[in-house]
Amino acid sequence: MTRTLLRTVVVPAAPAEVWRVIGEFGAFPDWHPYLLPSVIEDGSDPEMPGAVRAFTYDGQVVLRERLLAKDAAAHAYRYSVEAPAFPVTGYEATLSVHPHEHGAEVRWQGVYEAESDEAVAQVEQVFGDGAYSTGLAALRDRFARQPAGRRRPGSRSPDRGRRESGGGGAARGIASARGGSPEKMTRSG
Template identity: 85%
Template sequence: MTRTLLRTVRVPAAPAEVWQVIGDFGAFPDWHPYLLPSTIENGADPETPGAVRAFTYEGRVVLRERLLAKDPSAHAYRYSVEAPAFPVSGYEATLSVHPHAEGAEVRWEGTYRADSEEAVAQVEQLFGDGTYATGLAALRERFAG
């Protein structure tokens, strides 16, 4: 069954200003406070679909994400998680910035297939309450002051 995970945050900044911070696929750990170090594999251009960012822990790659599409004019990019370490498949996420009365709204949305409620709970905790929520809160703090 296909599932959707969505988290949003509103920030008091212009969408282009927020995109300047989050739009570089290769610079994800620069703005997200709790991510592992990452590199773009094989010297690929991090702005080109097909680029893979690899997150490492103790010298070993623990997660790879592939850039599927990027549209700077729409302030959005979409990526997949390759071989996730939990029982889901087809995980794809979109990070995007939209105009809002308060400045900008950042949307982080993932879709995936899961065969059990346990897998859904793992994704909700790891990505929704972990990666997505933490990164979005850091953006709100960054632009609030």
């Protein structure tokens, strides 16, 4: 059965300003404070469809995401999650920025196939609450701290790259879903 996961946030900034912060597929750790570092594999251009962003935990790849499409003019990109840790298939997500009367609305939506309520609950916890909601809250806080006239294009948050103790919740959740240990992860593809 096709399932949809959606999280949104409105930030007090113009869509183009928000896109300058989140629009680069390869710059995920620059704006999302709670995910583990990622690298673009094989020296690929991180902004071209086909690029793979790999997240690691304790030196092991725990998650890969492949850029499927990017439309900078529409402020959106779509990617797939390769070999998710849960019993789901066809997981594709879209991160997009839209005009809103109070600034910009950021939408993060995943669509996937899942047969069990248990799998849906895992996706909601790890991706919905762990990755999407925390990333969107960080964006909201980042733009709320900066008066519109004081922001510079591409400026970064003062706490860029800060990881709280126990950070990387989404990757840890994936490791747990795959048997509780990143050593049990296998490279896909």
